[in-house]
Amino acid sequence: MSFPWANEYKPTNPLMQWVDSRLPLPRFVYNAVGAGYPVPRNLNYMWNFGILAGFALVLQIVTGVVLAMHYAANDKVAFDSVEHIMRDVNWGWMLRYAHANGASMFFIVVYTHIFRGFFYSSYKAPREMIWLLGVVIFLLMMATAFMGYVLPWGQMSFWGAKVITGLFSAIPLVGPPLQEWLLGGFAPDNAALNRFFSLHFLLPFVILGVIIMHVWALHIPGSSNPTGVEVKTESDTVPFHPYYTAKDGFGLGIFLMLYCALVFFAPNLLGHPDNYIPANPLSTPAHIVPEWYFWPFYAILRAFTSDFMFIPAKLMGVLAMFSAILVWFFLPWLDTSPVRSGHYRPLFRKFFYLLVVDVLVLGYCGGAPAAEPYVMISQIASMYYFLHFLVILPVVSSIETPQPLPFSITEAVLGKDESAALSPAKPAIA
Amino acid sequence: MASETRAPSGDVLAPDGERRRDFLYVATGAVAAAGAAAVVWPLINQMNPSADVLALASIDLDLSAVQEGQAVKVSWRGKPVFARHLTSAEVEMANKVDVKSLRDPQTLAERTKPGNEKWLITLGVCTHLGCVPLGAGEGEVRGDFGGYFCPCHGSHYDTAARVRKGPAPKNLEVPAYVFKTPTSVTIG
Numbered sequence: 151m152s153f154p155w156a157n158e159y160k161p162t163n164p165l166m167q168w169v170d171s172r173l174p175l176p177r178f179v180y181n182a183v184g185a186g187y188p189v190p191r192n193l194n195y196m197w198n199f200g201i202l203a204g205f206a207l208v209l210q211i212v213t214g215v216v217l218a219m220h221y222a223a224n225d226k227v228a229f230d231s232v233e234h235i236m237r238d239v240n241w242g243w244m245l246r247y248a249h250a251n252g253a254s255m256f257f258i259v260v261y262t263h264i265f266r267g268f269f270y271s272s273y274k275a276p277r278e279m280i281w282l283l284g285v286v287i288f289l290l291m292m293a294t295a296f297m298g299y300v301l302p303w304g305q306m307s308f309w310g311a312k313v314i315t316g317l318f319s320a321i322p323l324v325g326p327p328l329q330e331w332l333l334g335g336f337a338p339d340n341a342a343l344n345r346f347f348s349l350h351f352l353l354p355f356v357i358l359g360v361i362i363m364h365v366w367a368l369h370i371p372g373s374s375n376p377t378g379v380e381v382k383t384e385s386d387t388v389p390f391h392p393y394y395t396a397k398d399g400f401g402l403g404i405f406l407m408l409y410c411a412l413v414f415f416a417p418n419l420l421g422h423p424d425n426y427i428p429a430n431p432l433s434t435p436a437h438i439v440p441e442w443y444f445w446p447f448y449a450i451l452r453a454f455t456s457d458f459m460f461i462p463a464k465l466m467g468v469l470a471m472f473s474a475i476l477v478w479f480f481l482p483w484l485d486t487s488p489v490r491s492g493h494y495r496p497l498f499r500k501f502f503y504l505l506v507v508d509v510l511v512l513g514y515c516g517g518a519p520a521a522e523p524y525v526m527i528s529q530i531a532s533m534y535y536f537l538h539f540l541v542i543l544p545v546v547s548s549i550e551t552p553q554p555l556p557f558s559i560t561e562a563v564l565g566k567d568e569s570a571a572l573s574p575a576k577p578a579i580a
Numbered sequence: 581m582a583s584e585t586r587a588p589s590g591d592v593l594a595p596d597g598e599r600r601r602d603f604l605y606v607a608t609g610a611v612a613a614a615g616a617a618a619v620v621w622p623l624i625n626q627m628n629p630s631a632d633v634l635a636l637a638s639i640d641l642d643l644s645a646v647q648e649g650q651a652v653k654v655s656w657r658g659k660p661v662f663a664r665h666l667t668s669a670e671v672e673m674a675n676k677v678d679v680k681s682l683r684d685p686q687t688l689a690e691r692t693k694p695g696n697e698k699w700l701i702t703l704g705v706c707t708h709l710g711c712v713p714l715g716a717g718e719g720e721v722r723g724d725f726g727g728y729f730c731p732c733h734g735s736h737y738d739t740a741a742r743v744r745k746g747p748a749p750k751n752l753e754v755p756a757y758v759f760k761t762p763t764s765v766t767i768g
Contacts, residue, residue, distance in 0.1 A: 309711065313732070316709040331624075335633045337658030337710075345627060432653055432660045432704075434711035436731040452733060455747050462749040464708055520733045 153372070155384040157185045182369065188387035189394055190375035192563045196270075197373065198401035199263040204361065205402060206256035211354050213249040214298075221301065223347035225340040228303035229428045247417040253295050254420045255409050257443035260288065269492040269502055271485060272374045278482040283364040285478045290357045292444070297350040299425075299441060303343060306422045308429035309438050311338040311346070317451075320465040337431060377562045378490025379555055386559035437519055445516030446509050449528040450474050450535065452520050470532065477539045484539060487547035489555065497550040498543075505538050638768030640760070643699065651716040653704060656767050660704035661755060662716045662728075663765070666739065671697065673726060674740035684751045688740040691754050701765065702741045702752035706730040713737060713752070728752065 159180040161167045170176050180186045220239050222231040235242035264284070267273055273281035296314055300307045315338070319329040334341030372381060381387055388394075412419065420442055424435045440448050454467035461469075477484075492499045508531050515528035556562035586592060591599045639656050641663060646652055651664035666674075674688040692700060704712050708730065714720040715728035715737075723729030724745060725738035735746030742751040757767040 313709040313711070319710075330629060331627050334627055335629050335658060339633070339658045341630060341633060431658055432655060432712060434730075434732060436714075438711065438732050452747075463747045464749050467747070 185389040185391045187390040191388045196266040201398040202259045232302045271490040273482045276371045279367040294353040297346040304425035305427045306425040320468040446512035449512040449516035450532045453528040453532040489552040494553040644763040653716045662704045664700045670739040707750040708748040
């Protein structure tokens with residue numbers, strides 16, 4: 151769908167006319183990300199992160215396919231094959247670091263993207279499906295990143311595989327056989343490594359498929375915007391190309407500068423040094439932690455230290471960790487306020503920032519050793535996390551008095567319609 | 581027959597309005613579902629442990645060199661096994677505990693073989709999320725209860741390798757094993 155004032159695709163080039171009348175692919179691209187897609191004119195830089203996430207996925211697929219040309223998924227040689235990439239393969243060191251840090255950048259971008267959605271309530275009607283698909287993408291991303299981290303077969307790889315598949319063993323009755331099925335054995339070994347390689351290759355393409363649906367769903371109502379007021383007239387929008395292609399291009403430039411700084415000057419900053427030790431099934435590193443992007447969820451897992459009624463602490467932790475993400479699926483129905491944007495919701499805004507702090511605290515505790523005071527802090531922070539979604543959000547949205555919304559996007563950008571939008575444009579220089 | 585009713589298509593209808601063709605639909609659907617299940621099952625089952633993994637089922641372990649107070653760590657099915665030669669003090673400590681007060685109540689005698697109560701053979705796999713507890717190696721931390729200590733999430737095990745503190749739900753698992761001679765065991 152698009153707004154009635156969207157530019158129509160009229161190819162002048164005879165070749166494009168020929169193609170368009172047989173397979174309207176050029177038309178499809180023009181209407182999806184070209185001049186035929188009108189977008190609210192007031193999008194701020196928080197709206198750059200979807201494109202950046204898409205770019206990060208392409209980056210991971212390209213570097214990943216290249217790395218797979220040199221990597222050997224066998225427990226005897228996997229670690230050495232990664233060192234072979236680092237030392238012998240032309241530009242191998244760069245490609246390996248690009249892929250590893252690419253995962254970190256992907257998560258930075260996606261977390262920003264998600265919290266943008268939280269603040270501007272981008273999950274509200276009619277955009278629920280976009281949100282639900284997004285949560286699915288996030289779950290797939292986490293599974294993919296986990297399996298990728300196993301492939302170098304270092305200490306963190308091995309013990310990460312053991313602990314994460316161990317999460318499934320907490321399920322009553324079917325748990326232990328399920329873990330054996332996932333591993334293809336009784337502990338991570340060649341069978342596990344081999345299948346993780348296969349699935350790590352497969353899942354990014356599944357993610358790509360879900361992203362196509364995510365963007366498709368987005369194009370039904372069109373982009374949300376910082377006011378949360380829907381598009382009313384043509385003056386509320388500008389064509390995606392060249393306005394947002396240029397703006398996204400600029401954002402991409404900033405992204406690439408940070409990314410290159412990471413890859414070239416601090417490639418191991420976000421990694422764990424123990425993964426430079428080959429996997430040893432007989433010895434667990436004393437301080438085992440997942441990659442930083444899992445820390446908040448890891449803190450929630452570890453926060454449950456005592457049994458709760460008939461549920462053992464281990465199962466409680468696992469349920470809590472998965473629920474921490476599954477609760478996002480219900481967000482469109484937990485937040486019942488008719489106002490979307492946090493800019494016009496004074497009470498909601500305060501709790502939003504509290505949630506940001508809470509997740510940062512959880513992240514910090516997840517990376518810290520499982521000792522006091524971190525355990526207690528993560529218990530409080532985990533409780534608050536669930537409190538935010540299940541109690542605070544529904545209550546706030548029912549008691550809060552939102553601030554007045556602008557009449558339109560145009561008004562929000564240019565001031566009152568009669569004084570700005572409808573008056574003759576002022577000359578740039580008086 | 582005069583009483584026969586027919587659908588507009590000409591199919592003969594049973595008294596309750598069902599056609600014989602409806603049965604064919606159900607039967608065809610059932611065969612298709614069974615066929616799909618038969619295809620899916622091998623696709624799932626291929627991920628279960630393969631014959632070569634299952635073939636690594638048992639190992640022999642020589643205990644003759646393990647002195648009192650020492651433990652050895654061996655690999656079995658890709659997991660570590662701790663074989664500890666308990667000292668008299670450790671046996672005494674383990675027997676002194678009120679079994680009912682434990683999270684996973686078991687006596688030392690239940691966790692060892694009759695006549696070989698000084699040999700404590702357990703998996704070196706923390707029952708929480710599967711890390712290898714410290715305590716089997718020389719000079720490693722053995723936790724608040726003199727047995728094993730898991731560094732991952734801080735579970736403490738006593739001298740009978742029973743869980744005493746931390747998130748682990750169970751005692752360290754005792755694998756199936758038999759003493760072939762007084763100084764050698766077969767595990768698995």
